[in-house]
Amino acid sequence: xxIIHVENLVKIYKGGIRAVDSINLNIKKGExxxxxxxxxxxxxxxxxxxxxxxxxxxxxxxxxxxDVIKDQAKVRKMIGLVPQDLSVxxxxxxxxxxxxxASFYGIPKDDxxxxxxxxxxxxxxxxxKDRYVSTYxxxxxxxxxxxxxxxHNPEILFLDEPTLGLDVQTRAKMWDYISKLRKEYGxxxxxxxxxxxxxxxxxxxxxxxxHGKIVVEGSPSELKAKVGFDVVDIVVDNPELFKNILNDxxxxxxxxxxxxxxxxxxxxxxxxxxxQKIYENRLKIQRIRVEKPSLxxxxxxxxxxxxxxxxxxxEIMRTMRAIRRAR
Amino acid sequence: MGARISLTSRELKxxxxxxxxxxxxxxxxxFWILLFGSAFDITKLIPSNIPGGSSLIMNSFxxxxxxxxxFLTPGMLAIMxxxxxxxxxxxxxxxxxxxxxxxxxxxxxxxxxxxxxKVFSSMVKAIVQSSILLLIAILVPNGxxxxxxxxxxxxxxxxxxxxxxxxGFSSLFxxxxxxxxxxETLMAITNLLNLPLMFASTAxxxxxxMPSWLKNVVNYNPISWAANSMRVLVLQGSIQWSSIINDxxxxxIFDVIMIIIVFIVSKYGFEE
Ligand SMILES: Nc1ncnc2c1ncn2[C@@H]1O[C@H](COP(=O)(O)OP(=O)(O)O)[C@@H](O)[C@H]1O
Ligand SMILES: [Mg+2]
Numbered sequence: 001x002x003i004i005h006v007e008n009l010v011k012i013y014k015g016g017i018r019a020v021d022s023i024n025l026n027i028k029k030g031e032x033x034x035x036x037x038x039x040x041x042x043x044x045x046x047x048x049x050x051x052x053x054x055x056x057x058x059x060x061x062x063x064x065x066x067d068v069i070k071d072q073a074k075v076r077k078m079i080g081l082v083p084q085d086l087s088v089x090x091x092x093x094x095x096x097x098x099x100x101x102a103s104f105y106g107i108p109k110d111d112x113x114x115x116x117x118x119x120x121x122x123x124x125x126x127x128x129k130d131r132y133v134s135t136y137x138x139x140x141x142x143x144x145x146x147x148x149x150x151x152h153n154p155e156i157l158f159l160d161e162p163t164l165g166l167d168v169q170t171r172a173k174m175w176d177y178i179s180k181l182r183k184e185y186g187x188x189x190x191x192x193x194x195x196x197x198x199x200x201x202x203x204x205x206x207x208x209x210x211h212g213k214i215v216v217e218g219s220p221s222e223l224k225a226k227v228g229f230d231v232v233d234i235v236v237d238n239p240e241l242f243k244n245i246l247n248d249x250x251x252x253x254x255x256x257x258x259x260x261x262x263x264x265x266x267x268x269x270x271x272x273x274x275x276q277k278i279y280e281n282r283l284k285i286q287r288i289r290v291e292k293p294s295l296x297x298x299x300x301x302x303x304x305x306x307x308x309x310x311x312x313x314x315e316i317m318r319t320m321r322a323i324r325r326a327r
Numbered sequence: 328m329g330a331r332i333s334l335t336s337r338e339l340k341x342x343x344x345x346x347x348x349x350x351x352x353x354x355x356x357x358f359w360i361l362l363f364g365s366a367f368d369i370t371k372l373i374p375s376n377i378p379g380g381s382s383l384i385m386n387s388f389x390x391x392x393x394x395x396x397x398f399l400t401p402g403m404l405a406i407m408x409x410x411x412x413x414x415x416x417x418x419x420x421x422x423x424x425x426x427x428x429x430x431x432x433x434x435x436x437x438x439x440x441x442x443x444x445k446v447f448s449s450m451v452k453a454i455v456q457s458s459i460l461l462l463i464a465i466l467v468p469n470g471x472x473x474x475x476x477x478x479x480x481x482x483x484x485x486x487x488x489x490x491x492x493x494x495g496f497s498s499l500f501x502x503x504x505x506x507x508x509x510x511e512t513l514m515a516i517t518n519l520l521n522l523p524l525m526f527a528s529t530a531x532x533x534x535x536x537m538p539s540w541l542k543n544v545v546n547y548n549p550i551s552w553a554a555n556s557m558r559v560l561v562l563q564g565s566i567q568w569s570s571i572i573n574d575x576x577x578x579x580i581f582d583v584i585m586i587i588i589v590f591i592v593s594k595y596g597f598e599e
Contacts, residue, residue: 051433054598076435083433087426091341103333104434148430 001065002026003156003188004033004050009059011045011212019045021212022059027190027205032182034203035192036295038303042212043192044084047160050190051081064155077105080154084161084192088133088145094120095129097144098151105152112151119147122184123177139170143177150181157181159191163198171195175202196295206295208302215302220295227293227301230267235259235287236278245277258286267292330436334444335451338418342452352410352456356403360464363531364396388533390562393472400464400471401557402530404457404485405550408493409524411456413517415449416500420513428597438593442501446589449497450490457489476564485560488571491578492553498585505596530554552577 006025012018020042027033035043048054050061052072061068066075088097095116102112120126123143133141142162149157162178163171179202181187193199199206200220207217216223229250235258236242242260246252248270249262264270267290278285299305342348385391392398419442422428431441464471504513525531527541528550534542545551552574559570 053429053432073435076433079433081429081433083426083429085426085429087430089337089341089427090425091344092337096340100333100337101430101434104330104431104436106329 003029003031003064004190005060005062006050007060009046009049009061010057011042011049011054012057013045018212020049020056023207023209023212023214025207025214027188029188030182030186031204032178032189032191032202034199034206035190035209036194036196036199036206036299037192037209038194041194041209043194043209044160045212046209047081047083047158047190047192051079051158052076077152078155080149080152080157082145082149082157082159082162084164086141086145088141088148090134091132093130093132094125094136094144097133097148098129101148101151107152115151115153116147119150122180123147139166139173142166142170142174146174146177146181150185150187153185154187156188156190159189161192161194163193163195171198178202196299200295208299210303216298223295223298224293225266227297228265229263229293230265231261231263231291232267232271233259233261233287233289233291234285237284237286241281242278242283245281245283246274330434331440331443331447334431334436334440335447338415338444338448339451342448348414349452349456352407352414352452353459355410356407356460357463359406359531360396360399360403360460361467364394364399364464365467365469368395388535390533390558392562394469396464396467396470397472397562398533398558399531400461401485401561402528402550402554403464404460404489404557405492405528405553406525406530407456407460408453408489408553409496409521409550411449411453412493412496412500413521415445415497416504416517417510417513418445419501419504420507420510423508424510432597438597439590441597442498442505442589442593445501446494446497450493453489453493454486457486471561474562474564477561478565481560481564481566484566485557488553488556488560488575488578491575491582492549495549495578495581495585498582498589502585502588502592502596505592524548524550528554549578549581552581 004025004027006023008022008024009020010018010022011020023042023046025033035046037043045054049056050063050068052068052075055069063075064078066078068075089100092100095113098116098119099109099112102109102116107115116129117126120129123146125140125143125147128136128140133144136144146159146162149159159178163174166174175198178189178191182189191198191202203220205217205219206223207214208223209215216226218226233255234242239254239258239260243252246262249264252260252262255261271290275285385393389395389398419428422431422441428441461471465473500517503516507513507516527544528548529545530550534545534551537545556571556574556578559567563570
């Protein structure tokens with residue numbers, strides 16, 4: 001049975017904004033599922049509905065067999081949420097944040113402390129646990145936020161843009177921590193992101209969401225396969241002869257005097273056959289390079305626009321938020 | 328009960344670590360006590376050459392206070408309660424602004440605990456603050472003169488009355504701001520409410536000298552109930568039940584109604 005099962009989920013905000021427009025989801029236990037989409041696509045709204053923060057306008061969402069509306073209280077016990085915006089208390093110490101969070105779930109103090117220490121070590125915050133969070137860096141805060149969502153050992157963890165606003169290195173580290181969590185606890189993770197690389201490197205399955213709708217879904221490699229083509233650049237000693245033996249490929253072109261470029265649906269299957277022919281024809285390969293499609297191309301194909309446009313917009317928002325926070 | 332207690336202790340921890348809030352809450356009532364109580368001592372207007380006149384007026388208008396500070400201080404305790412309540416209301420907006428509220432909303436805790444932790448903590452804060460305020464009022468030259476029969480029970484009852492006042496008002500403010508996202512909105516609301524609540528009460532002046540239309544308003548103001556009953560305790564001592572039981576009853580009803588509203592509103596109010 002799927003741990004998250006969503007049917008025709010809709011959220012229309014006051015004022016008629018259709019933030020989430022009839023989405024369906026089936027997520028398996030232990031999976032890392034990623035919602036990839038630009039700003040305003042409806043990611044946070046979906047997370048809010050699945051985590052009982054807001055009520056859907058229509059549709060069903062079943063989490064581990066429990067209805068998010070009818071069994072609100074039980075669902076809350078089972079899930080952890082790390083919201084898009086930081087949600088740790090700056091005026092408390094790191095460890096105090098964790099212990100307070102544990103008290104919400106009725107975890108006895110000793111158990112809470114033990115679990116807190118374990119999690120703190122996992123994300124390399126143990127040394128800083130007795131410091132006030134106000135002295136933490138952005139990355140440290142985000143890590144603390146991540147583990148407060150895990151203090152009660154939830155079945156499912158919701159991560160809403162877990163690396164938003166972090167610099168590239170800190171982001172990569174955050175990915176390591178998230179992968180580690182999955183390895184260590186086998187937890188199911190539902191994450192949202194508008195970073196293609198993030199979805200690509202972390203998720204088992206991705207749903208691309210735009211204007212409240214899932215436009216395409218699949219594993220990163222499936223999605224890339226849907227774009228269709230690997231690009232192969234090859235240099236051989238006799239290009240003319242080589243061109244004659246090429247079949248079942250498209251868009252053959254000469255890049256320079258020597259390099260031939262062509263596109264092929266599945267290079268893994270095609271290239272061994274090609275090598276066989278090259279051998280039979282006594283040609284020699286001097287160089288070969290294969291480029292797999294990126295999620296970028298997937299995104300463009302299904303939404304008709306580039307992800308990057310939105311990123312710069314997000315960059316501005318982030319800066320504004322940072323300024324406001326600095327007061 | 329767990330989350331109500333742990334969230335209350337969160338509030339108190341933050342309060343102890345950041346004395347600015349204590350200072351701000353105290354400074355205004357202190358200012359009123361020192362400035363109004365000493366500099367603008369309206370009881371000095373009573374001519375002393377009327378034999379027995381001055382004490383007659385002090386008894387009939389000012390509940391037998393020895394000076395204006397003695398009359399004013401219990402009223403200022405009530406005003407301070409109002410400010411504390413306002414602060415606790417504000418802190419829900421902070422929690423929203425700094426994201427903590429979303430953690431609370433997703434947690435399996437009773438919704439009311441989010442508000443009640445503010446209410447309970449502001450009651451504790453008020454007891455500390457009122458002790459400081461009382462002490463200063465007594466220590467300043469020509470300051471508060473307690474009734475000679477004022478005892479520890481009077482003090483405890485005074486704390487209780489103040490707590491009751493705060494319970495009602497911080498519930499009220501919290502419920503008002505439950506959906507407010509901007510600090511500016513809260514400022515506007517509190518300014519709108521605070522001044523009328525403060526002046527249309529017996530916190531600073533006896534109702535006997537007010538016009539009758541104002542008297543009617545004043546008598547329905549919870550601040551007046553708290554100010555009057557605390558005044559009786561401070562100025563007359565040894566708990567004169569008959570003079571305070573009505574005010575206590577009204578405060579009790581005020582609290583019951585506000586707490587019911589908290590339970591109802593918090594159940595649905597946090598959702599967007
Ligand atoms: N509380 C709200 N009231 C009205 N509209 C909202 C609210 N929250 C989000 N929206 C709108 O819903 C859409 C989806 O927003 P959101 O779910 O936050 O997107 P994402 O998380 O993908 O950036 C946006 O158009 C946004 O403006
Ligand atoms: Mg979002």
